[in-house]
Amino acid sequence: MKIIIVGGGAGGLELATKLGKKLGRKKRAEILLVDRDHTHIWKPLLHEVASGSLDAEIDSVSYRAHAYQNGFGFKLGTLCGIDRERKVIHLAELKDDDGSVILPQREENYDYLVLAIGSVTNDFGVPGIADNCIFLDSPSQALRFQKHLAHHFIRLNRQLSESDAERTLRVAIVGGGATGVELSAELFKAREYFAMYGLRHIKPEHFTVTLVEAGPKLLPALSERISTAVQRELTALGVNVRVATAVERAEQNSLICKGGERIEADLMVWAAGVKAADFLKDFGGLETNRANQLLVEKTLQTRADPAIFALGDCAGLLRTDKDGNERWVPPRAQSAHQMATTVAKNLLNLINDKPLQEFVYNDYGSLVSLSDYTAFGSLMGGLSRGTLRVEGRIARMAYVSLYRMHQLAVHGWLRTLLLTLTDKINNFLRPRLKLH
Ligand SMILES: Cc1cc2nc3c(=O)[nH]c(=O)nc-3n(C[C@H](O)[C@H](O)[C@H](O)COP(=O)(O)OP(=O)(O)OC[C@H]3O[C@@H](n4cnc5c(N)ncnc54)[C@H](O)[C@@H]3O)c2cc1C
The missing domain is CATH 3.50.50.60 (FAD/NAD(P)-binding domain)
Structure with a gap:
C-alpha cells in the first residue's frame, strides 16, 4: 500500500507526520511526501519572513530529515500531471540555476493520493x-x-x-x-x-x-x-x-x-485574495469550483475519485454556517489542520476496513497580530463557549500559541518545548531582524 501526499504545508506536513508514525514506521504502508521545496515554513509566518523578523533558514523544517525521523519518505518535485487510470502522478523536471538537469521528469505510482498543495495569490486579472x-x-x-x-x-x-x-x-x-x-x-x-x-x-x-x-x-x-x-x-x-x-x-x-x-x-x-493553482482546473478530470479548488465530499475524497483526497486551501467543501448560509470552508491554517486530522483518520479507516468519517469544520476564531505592538481577535468554542474578544498581550499569546500548536502536531511535545526554548535563547543571542 502506498500513500502519496503532495504538498508539505500547514496540512500536508501534519498528515505525513501522523501517517508516518502510525503506518510508515510499522511498515503497514509506504508514506511518501512530495514537495517542490526542500524545507517547510508555516505559511502564516511568511509576512514575518518578508519583514525579516523571522529568519527562514533558522525556523524552517528540512523535509528530508523530518521524514527520516518520522517514518515516511520524501521526494523533491513539482506536481504537474496525473494519470488516474494508471494511478500515477507526474513530477516536472528539476533544473539547477545554471539550467543543468538535477532530476528528470518522473512518475510516482500511488494507491491513495492526497493533494495538499495550498493556494496562490489571486490577482483577479487586474492588469500589471x-x-x-x-x-x-x-x-x-x-x-x-x-x-x-x-x-x-x-x-x-x-x-x-x-x-x-x-x-x-x-x-x-x-x-x-x-x-x-x-x-x-x-x-x-x-x-x-x-x-x-x-x-x-x-x-x-x-x-x-x-x-x-x-x-x-x-x-x-x-x-x-x-x-x-x-x-x-x-x-x-x-x-x-x-x-x-x-x-x-x-x-x-x-x-x-x-x-x-x-x-x-x-x-x-x-495580498488581495487567493485561489488554488490554475493547473487544477484541468487535472485528470477532477471537478473544481471558481477558485480552482478541488471539490471534495464530506469524507474529503474528491468527488470524481475516491482514491484521491484533497485538503487545505486547494480543497473546496461547502458547509452550512450557523445562519443557515452555505459557505466554502475558509482557506486558513485551522481548516488545513482540521482537514489533515480527518484525512489521517479516513486513510486509517480505509486500511482497517472501517467506515469513513465526515469532516466538520469548527471555527475557533481569528487572531491578527500587529507585530510586537499588539494583537486583536476573537476566540470561539472551547473554553470561551460563545465569542470572546481578546486584545493586547492575551491576543498576542493566543496568536503565538497557534504556531506552537502546529509545531506540536509536527514535532511532538519534547521538540516543541526545545524549539520554544531555542527561540527564547535566539532572541537573546541573535539580532532581532534579518539584516541582509
Ligand atoms: C502571509 C500569510 C499570513 C497568513 N496568516 C494566517 C493566519 O494568521 N491564520 C490562518 O488561519 N491562516 C493564515 N494564512 C493562510 C494559511 O497560511 C493557509 O490557509 C494554510 O497555510 C493552508 O495550508 P495548506 O496545507 O493547504 O497549504 P500550504 O501551507 O500553503 O502548503 C502547500 C504546500 O504545497 C507545496 N506545493 C505547492 N504547489 C506544489 C506542487 N505543484 N508540487 C509540489 N508541491 C507543491 C508548497 O511548497 C507548500 O509546501 C496566511 C497566509 C499567508 C500567505
Whole structure:
C-alpha cells in the first residue's frame, strides 16, 4: 500500500507526520511526501519572513530529515500531471540555476493520493499586477521581498547621509486582510530595527506604508469592532490606510486606482485574495469550483475519485454556517489542520476496513497580530463557549500559541518545548531582524 501526499504545508506536513508514525514506521504502508521545496515554513509566518523578523533558514523544517525521523519518505518535485487510470502522478523536471538537469521528469505510482498543495495569490486579472507587485505565496517570494527591503533601506540611509534632499521609502500593500494588515505593522517594526542597527539617518518620516483595501473596512471577515480597532492602531503607527479604494491596474512603481488616483511606491505587494493553482482546473478530470479548488465530499475524497483526497486551501467543501448560509470552508491554517486530522483518520479507516468519517469544520476564531505592538481577535468554542474578544498581550499569546500548536502536531511535545526554548535563547543571542 502506498500513500502519496503532495504538498508539505500547514496540512500536508501534519498528515505525513501522523501517517508516518502510525503506518510508515510499522511498515503497514509506504508514506511518501512530495514537495517542490526542500524545507517547510508555516505559511502564516511568511509576512514575518518578508519583514525579516523571522529568519527562514533558522525556523524552517528540512523535509528530508523530518521524514527520516518520522517514518515516511520524501521526494523533491513539482506536481504537474496525473494519470488516474494508471494511478500515477507526474513530477516536472528539476533544473539547477545554471539550467543543468538535477532530476528528470518522473512518475510516482500511488494507491491513495492526497493533494495538499495550498493556494496562490489571486490577482483577479487586474492588469500589471503580476509584473509589478510582489506576492507572498512562498518562502522564496517572501525572502525576495525581504532582500529588496533591506537594500532599499541601505540605499536610503546612504542618500539621506549624503544630502538634505527629502527622500522616503514608500511601500504599498494591496489587500486589507490579515496578510496586508500584519505585514504593514511588521514593516514599521523592521524600520525601527534597521535604525537601531546602524541605519540612523532613516527617521519615521522617511518611511511610508500605504495599505489599500477595496472594501469598506479592513479585515472583512472580522467584526466591525475589531476592524475599527485595527485601523485605529495602524493609523497611530503611521500606516496610511485607504479603504474603499479599488486598484484598477499597476505600473512600475505605481498603483492606479478607480477614478485615476495614482499611489506611487518603491515596493508594491499584492495580498488581495487567493485561489488554488490554475493547473487544477484541468487535472485528470477532477471537478473544481471558481477558485480552482478541488471539490471534495464530506469524507474529503474528491468527488470524481475516491482514491484521491484533497485538503487545505486547494480543497473546496461547502458547509452550512450557523445562519443557515452555505459557505466554502475558509482557506486558513485551522481548516488545513482540521482537514489533515480527518484525512489521517479516513486513510486509517480505509486500511482497517472501517467506515469513513465526515469532516466538520469548527471555527475557533481569528487572531491578527500587529507585530510586537499588539494583537486583536476573537476566540470561539472551547473554553470561551460563545465569542470572546481578546486584545493586547492575551491576543498576542493566543496568536503565538497557534504556531506552537502546529509545531506540536509536527514535532511532538519534547521538540516543541526545545524549539520554544531555542527561540527564547535566539532572541537573546541573535539580532532581532534579518539584516541582509
Ligand atoms: C502571509 C500569510 C499570513 C497568513 N496568516 C494566517 C493566519 O494568521 N491564520 C490562518 O488561519 N491562516 C493564515 N494564512 C493562510 C494559511 O497560511 C493557509 O490557509 C494554510 O497555510 C493552508 O495550508 P495548506 O496545507 O493547504 O497549504 P500550504 O501551507 O500553503 O502548503 C502547500 C504546500 O504545497 C507545496 N506545493 C505547492 N504547489 C506544489 C506542487 N505543484 N508540487 C509540489 N508541491 C507543491 C508548497 O511548497 C507548500 O509546501 C496566511 C497566509 C499567508 C500567505
